[in-house]
Amino acid sequence: MAKILMKGCEAVAEAAVRGGCRFFAGYPITPQNEIPEYLSWRLPEVGGAFVQGESEVASISMVYGASAGGTRAMTSSSGPGISLKAEGISYLSSTKLPAFIVNVSRGGPGLGSIQPAQQDYLQATKAMGHGGFRLMVFAPATVQEAVDIAYDAFEYAERDRNPVLMLMDGCLGAIMETVELPPMKDITGKETAAWNVKRYPGEKRSPRALTPVYPEMFLEYENKQRAKMYEAWQKNDVKVEEFMLGDAEYVVAAYGITARLAKEAILRLRAEGFRVGMIRPITLYPFPKKSFDGLDYSLVKGIIDIELAIPAQMRDDIALEVKDRAPIYEFGHSGGILMNDEDTYAQIKKIVTGGDK
Amino acid sequence: MAEYKRASSILSTPSGFCPGCMHSTAIKIIAEAVDAVGQSETAMHILPVGCSTLNLAYWKGDMIGAAHGRASAVATGFKRCAPDRLVFAYQGDGDLAAIGLAEIMSAANRGENFTVIFANNQTYGMTGGQMAPTTLVGQKTTTCREGRNPESMGYPLKMCELISNLEAPYFVARYALNTPKGVIDARKGITKAFKYQLEGKGFTFIELLTNCPTNWKLSPLATIDYMNSNTIPYFVPGVYKDKGAQL
Secondary structure (H helix, E strand, C coil): CEEEEEEEEHHHHHHHHCCCCEEEEECCCCCCCHHHHHHHHHHHHHCCCCCCCCCCCHHHHHHHHHHHHCCCEEEEEEEEHHHHHHHHHHHHCCCCCCCCCEEEECCCCCCCCCCCCCCCHHHHHHHHCCCCCCCCCCCCHHHHHHHHHHHHHHHHHHHHHHCCCEEEHHHHHHHHECCCCCCCCCCCCCCCCCCCCCCCCCCCCCCCECCCCCCCCHHHHHHHHHHHHHHHHHHHHHCEECCCCCCCCHHHHHHHHHHHHHHHHHHHHCCCCCCEEEEECEEEEECCCCHCCCCCCCCCCCEEEECCCCCCCHHHHHHHHHCCCCCCEEECCCCCCCHHHHHHHHHHEEEEEEECC | CCCCCCCCCEECCCCCCCCCCCCCHHHHHHHHHHHHHHCCCEEEEEEEECHHHHHHHCCCCEEEEECCCHHHHHHHHHHHHCCCCCEEEEEHHHHHHHHCHHHHHHHHHHHHCEEEEEECEEEEEECCCCCCCCCCCCCCCCEECCCCHHHHHCCCCCCHHHCCCCCCEEEEEEECCCCHHHHHHHHHHHHHHHHHHCCCCCEEEEHHHHHHHHHHCCCHHHHHHHHHHHHHHHCEEEEEEEEHHHC
């Protein structure tokens, strides 16, 4: 299949359509505007619907309504808007409705900045809304990877009857890269989905009520079922890239755009004889626990956590697996500042050569 | 003599609404209107948050429970993907005119092709009688114990007047459920709204003036008089917009 040059946000939008998305509602916010802009003309072409909502709060509820009728539905936003969508995401999880949500992340907190950042890790992986539910969270590092995740997001969302979140930093949304777009999925027959409360004429069945309010015993039962689902994710669905780990004395931990910078730096350091490797989580939740827990700590002298977040947010998850067997160093930027490849190389080298001690 | 039957979308379960509450009347006439347009099999009822969430227990049909205030947004998402279904949201005054004000005004302004039925009883019934956006000036609630003071709390919102000022809505009307005539007119109005929706005319809005004996701290009978002397003079019943009649 031919490769084409596409901007990250637009590639994600096209991949979602090819993955079966037929409804989008969203609200303008930088740096993800190309997603709704693209889908505003693209969805009608495939018989889908696009609504520019009056707010992120309303948009996620529109997604909820569309999904309740058996339509593959998505929304996208960035930090401040994702916070507003938290209400609806919790309701989607509560009512076990599939949906695909994209956070093209920017600097925070507050309105923050419109430049790329990775400051929504904790929100995405720990508490994407009230009530203590979890989502599968994917963090692509290339536009192609974002395309692949967007293409398959509904498969996970429908398998689990739970929303799926893709957390990509503003860099990935804005850069253009060559991508191979997958073919259009056949989504006929999806209307019989169990969560579809839409009745078809002549259909003989009891009325369905999709309700976000539960009797307490039933709610506890549902939460126990969710706990089992999260355990199953940890067992079956972790995605991670392990790069040059075999003999590594220092292990970089990074995801998304920072992992790409780190990879370049690692190759330079390797050429200089430094034994550096990298663990790049692709699923931030479920977190690749085994990759960190299973390192050879007789060899590993340190973990270097690189994030566009100050303080680093993934560090807590890393620390739980490292269990004090090696020191964890962290560096990065925040607020929308991106390090360049030279900085990244120099910072890692400083730690590896003991220059930071 | 005509045979009187229970509407097909109403379960035979006894109502759990407070004695004298007009919600049960409202639900009954909505169900009768759904029957009148022959859509009881496939109609989609969007539930709000508030007392009317209790419709879950009385409504025999498919339902989607929305987050507080988001019924019009949920209805938008559902209807855009199911344009041939009869879709209606039933919302209370806190749900629609406070936390859901953006959603209702925007759905109305887009001319979304569904019906919103607005139960206005001037209080938050479910949470125990707090001040609503529609609470009358001077009306006492648990959060304005001396009565609503417009100097700091503003004036009750007139939703029919607001929505009928928008370009897109097709049919906007208000009815009071405290007289048999009001109930019959309301049923006719809801039926008309549903017919317009099925014809693809766009947004239709029905406001029903109802009561709350429990939180108004009045007997059911006294609420009827209260509505005549207080509610109805401020929230004047009538058809505020009917693009079909203008043709």
